[in-house]
Amino acid sequence: MSSIDIHKHLICCTLTINSTTLYTYENQQLTSHLNKLNCSEIISQELGLINSSKTLVGSIPVSTNTSLKLSLYFMKKFLNIDGSRDLITVVAIAHVDVNKTFILIVLRNIMDKYIEFKMRQEDNKSDRTQKSKPGEFKLFMNQIIKYEEMNYNSNEQVYGYGSTNGNDNEADAEASGNNNSNNNTGLINANQLLLANEEVGEVRQLMLENINKLLKRGDKINSLVDQTDRLNTSSSLFQKKAQQIKRKMWFHKTKFIASITGGAMIVVYLLIGSECGYPLFDSCRS
Known part of the structure; x- marks a missing residue:
């Protein structure tokens, strides 16, 4: 086919966030010999189904116009930053x-590196001198893929332990069956370990989210209790002030009425006294 071995390399790899493509790697040497395979179209057709499923790690067969058998592998994870869930x-x-363990290791390394990259971006958001350049992570992504492909041969024995590829799969299954029948123990392959690790991480993340929500709810309840206490105290103070003001207003009103009444009586006395004589109205009485 070409100098590059299709059984030891990825054809393409894409990293997306909320179904939006961020970075893409494509092996041009392989795609050029696969009738210019449109990887982006294949991935976009399957991405909605992948993201809507509850499976964190898995594979889907890919149908092509060639006799080659290809598969699409995926790994997904939720990332919580500043209250957003991506x-x-x-x-x-x-x-x-291609060895499944090799693919899962590549996907996992890309996932971990991107999360680290994203966290560093958030930490440096306020520092303009530390802002990441556009497409910076694509370089990291390419380096991860190239590094694992370069070490494919040296790591093949490690990848092969518990793998599910080709004839080795049948041999491992038979050996596992014999071992189970003799020792009542089973072998856990690398794929299962990675899947279990992803599921445990997801459950742990959900537990942390629930704990944070409970703590926030407790803080809100405590805040509400404090506000209620302050409101009750303010209400008592307001009631006392209102009673004091009410008494003061009543005193001023009584004083005003007494002053008006006294003044009116003095005026009446003066008017009657001017006609009847002072001080006891002697002329009018006689």
Whole structure:
């Protein structure tokens, strides 16, 4: 086919967040020999189904116009930053004979590196001198893929432990079956370990979210109790002030009425006295 071995390389890899493509890697040497395989179109067709499913790690067969058998592999994880919940999905297309553990390690490394990159972006958001350049992570992504592909041969024995590829799969299954029948123990392969790790991480994240929500709810309840106490205290003070003001207003009103009444009586006395004589109205009485 070409100098590059399709059984030891990824054809393409894409990192998305909330179904939006951020970075894409494509092996041009392989795609040029696969009738210019449109990886972006294949991934976009399957991405909605992948993100809507509850499966965190999995694979889907890819139908092509060639005799080659390809598979689409994915890994996804939720990332919570500043209250937002983003779904990160890493998708790769490779030949079905490519070691599954190798693919999962690549996807996991890309996922971890991007989360670290994203966290660093958030930490440096206020520092203009530390802002990341556009497309900076694509370089990291390419380096991860190239590094794992370069070490494919040296790590093949490690990848092969518990793998599910080709004839080794049948041999491992038979060996596992014999071992189970003799020792009542089973082998856990690397794929299952990675999947279990992802599921445990997701459950842990959900538990932390629930705990944070409970703590926030407790803080809100405590704040509400404090506000209620302050409101009750303010209400008591307001009631006392209102009673004091009411007494003061009543005193001023009584004083005003007494002053008006006294003044009126003095005027009447003066008017009657001017006609009847002072001080006891002697002329009018006689």
